[in-house]
Structures are given as C-alpha cells and as structure tokens.
Amino acid sequence: MKREYARCDPAILNRFFDQELGQEERAAFSQHLKDCPSCQKALRENEHISAVFKAGLDKELSQINFNALDHKVSGLIRRKKSRWWMMLKDFFASRKFFVPATAAAAILILTFSLTRGPASLSGPSAIINSLTGDVSSVMIIETPKSRQTIIWFSEIS
Amino acid sequence: MKIRKIVTALLLVSVIWAMEGQVWAEQKININVKTVLASHGRKYSDPLLTAFINKLKSIFRYSSYQLLSQNEMRLGIGETRTASLAGDRTLKITALGIGETRAELRLVIFKKRKRIFKTIIHLLNNASIIVGGPKYKDGFLLFNIYGSF
Numbered sequence: 201m202k203r204e205y206a207r208c209d210p211a212i213l214n215r216f217f218d219q220e221l222g223q224e225e226r227a228a229f230s231q232h233l234k235d236c237p238s239c240q241k242a243l244r245e246n247e248h249i250s251a252v253f254k255a256g257l258d259k260e261l262s263q264i265n266f267n268a269l270d271h272k273v274s275g276l277i278r279r280k281k282s283r284w285w286m287m288l289k290d291f292f293a294s295r296k297f298f299v300p301a302t303a304a305a306a307i308l309i310l311t312f313s314l315t316r317g318p319a320s321l322s323g324p325s326a327i328i329n330s331l332t333g334d335v336s337s338v339m340i341i342e343t344p345k346s347r348q349t350i351i352w353f354s355e356i357s
Numbered sequence: 358m359k360i361r362k363i364v365t366a367l368l369l370v371s372v373i374w375a376m377e378g379q380v381w382a383e384q385k386i387n388i389n390v391k392t393v394l395a396s397h398g399r400k401y402s403d404p405l406l407t408a409f410i411n412k413l414k415s416i417f418r419y420s421s422y423q424l425l426s427q428n429e430m431r432l433g434i435g436e437t438r439t440a441s442l443a444g445d446r447t448l449k450i451t452a453l454g455i456g457e458t459r460a461e462l463r464l465v466i467f468k469k470r471k472r473i474f475k476t477i478i479h480l481l482n483n484a485s486i487i488v489g490g491p492k493y494k495d496g497f498l499l500f501n502i503y504g505s506f
Contacts, residue, residue, distance in 0.1 A: 293361070302364050308371035325484035327459070333466075333474035335490075343416055350416065353490040355473055 205232035208239050217246045325349045384455045386462075386506040390428040390440045390448060395419040395489070396496025409501065416487070419496065444493045445469045448500060455506050458482055464502065466491075480504045 205212065205228055215221050216229050233239050291297055324342045326349035331338060334356055341350040393406065393413070401421040402410050413422055428440035432452035440448045446468050453461040459479040466474040466488070478486055485503035492498075 301368055305364060305367040305371050309367065323481065325481050326486035327479040329461070329477040329479060331474075331476040333472070333476075335474060346412065346415070348412070348416060348485070348487065349478075350487045350489065351476065353474060353488075355468070355491050 385433045386460045388430045389503040391501040392425040393499040394423045394496050396421045
C-alpha cells in the first residue's frame with residue numbers, strides 16, 4: 201500500500217534528513233516535500249546547521265596532533281602498568297622493610313651460629329658416655345692409628 | 358645501595374642456613390650391625406667380611422672370622438630398633454640425637470630377656486664401634502655397629 205504524508209511531521213523530517221527512512225517512506229515524504237514550503241524551509245535549516253557544525257568540527261580536528269595524543273595516552277597506560285612495580289620497589293627501599301629485614305637476618309644468623317656450635321672433625325670412632333650392666337669385666341680400648349673404639353666385656357657365667 | 362645488597366645477601370644466607378638446619382633436624386641415621394664369630398680355630402676369613410677383615414685382623418689375634426648375621430636399620434631421633442644376635446641375644450639401638458659429626462646412640466644387649474649391657478655412645482659419622490666379649494660356641498662374639506647420617 202502506497203503511503204502518503206498529508207501533513208507536516210518534524211519527526212519524519214528529521215529521520216528523512218538523517219536518512220533513516222525506509223525506501224517506501226522516503227518516496228512518500230519526498231512527494232510531500234515537493235508540495236510543502238514549510239518542510240522545505242525546515243530541511244534547508246537543518247542542512248545549514250549541519251554544514252556549520254561539520255565545518256567547526258573539521259576545523260577543530262585539523263588542529264589536533266594525533267601522534268602526540270597517541271604518545272601521551274600510551275605513556276599514561278605504561279605509567280599505570282608500572283605503578284605496582286614502583287610501589288614494590290619503594291617498599292623494599294623503604295625503612296619499613298629495610299630495618300626489620302636486617303634485624304631478622306641478624307637474629308637468624310645468631311640463632312643458628314649459637315645452636316649449631318663448632319664442628320669437631322676427628323677423635324675416637326665412638327665416645328663412651330655411660331656404661332652399665334651385669335658383666336664381670338669391661339675394657340674400653342681405642343686403637344692407636346685408626347682410633348677404633350672397642351668395648352670388650354665378659355658376661356657373668 | 359651497597360648496604361641494601363649486603364642485607365639481601367645476609368637474608369639469603371640466613372634463609373639457606375635455616376633450611377639446612379631444618380634438614381639437619383629431620384636427619385636419620387643408617388645403622389649396620391654385623392655379628393662376627395671370632396675364634397682360634399681353623400684359619401678362616403668369611404668372604405662376606407672382605408671390606409672389614411683387615412680392620413679386625415689389625416685389632417684382634419684370632420685366626421677365624423665368620424659373619425653370623427647382619428642387620429640394617431634406619432633410625433630417626435627417639436626411634437628404637439632391635440637386632441637379633443647369636444646365642445639368644447638381642448641388641449636394642451635407640452637414636453638419641455644426631456649432631457653435625459656424631460650421633461648419640463643407646464645400645465642395650467639382652468640375653469634371654471635379661472639386660473646384660475647398656476651403654477650410651479657418641480658415634481662418629483661413617484664410623485663404627487666394636488662391642489665384643491660374649492662367649493659363643495668355641496669363640497667370642499663381636500658386634501660391629503656402623504653408623505652413617
């Protein structure tokens with residue numbers, strides 16, 4: 201069914217201007233526009249406003265240095281990414297970390313050096329700490345060269 | 358900057374030291390008990406005692422050395438294991454402590470459930486103690502207790 205616009209409709213005019221009408225609607229409004237001076241005037245005004253706005257926008261855009269802007273934005277992103285690293289670096293460099301870390305290191309070294317004691321590398325193969333039993337005789341011998349410890353005992357018969 | 362490097366190095370050393378200390382605290386001792394019959398009988402050297410025979414010969418003047426039994430055990434601190442010896446005897450070994458070069462061991466010898474001998478020793482790492490004297494058959498028993506940790 202062929203559509204016809206008998207009266208002026210600013211909403212339809214705007215959609216016509218923005219090229220948002222379907223093929224059939226567009227044809228019908230074009231027909232109306234031929235015979236409607238007020239819609240023609242409104243359309244011309246729209247075109248004028250649009251042209252002025254576009255010219256201003258073009259002028260502003262021509263003044264923007266996109267390379268510099270790109271560089272600036274990239275720099276901001278990089279700085280944002282490296283912020284945690286900077287914070288970590290600052291933390292390790294700060295006294296909050298530095299002083300307790302030194303104290304902890306000193307305590308650990310002192311503790312382990314005191315508890316472990318000096319190492320004795322030689323001596324008899326075994327040192328007898330205590331000896332008891334139901335035995336008639338006991339001899340503890342250490343061989344001269346190999347320093348082998350021997351316990352020799354005689355059982356009570 | 359230099360101080361920071363030194364502190365970092367100290368921290369690293371102390372952490373490694375602490376970790377090593379932990380390993381040291383969890384150490385276990387491997388014990389080998391050889392029961393040898395030494396006698397003045399026919400000259401004999403047990404082929405199973407090859408690595409040990411020269412040591413025995415340098416200490417004792419017996420002509421025959423025969424391996425009767427061998428026991429292997431692995432002890433943690435406070436753990437006790439029993440080794441069967443010849444002539445109804447048993448040896449109970451308890452690891453009391455493990456130091457850097459010596460392990461503290463308690464050795465108790467029983468004969469038919471009766472305790473006949475008890476000693477506490479500090480055994481050098483990779484070394485042994487020879488406990489001997491009990492009469493058995495025509496000779497004497499020697500117990501070579503070797504420990505490594």
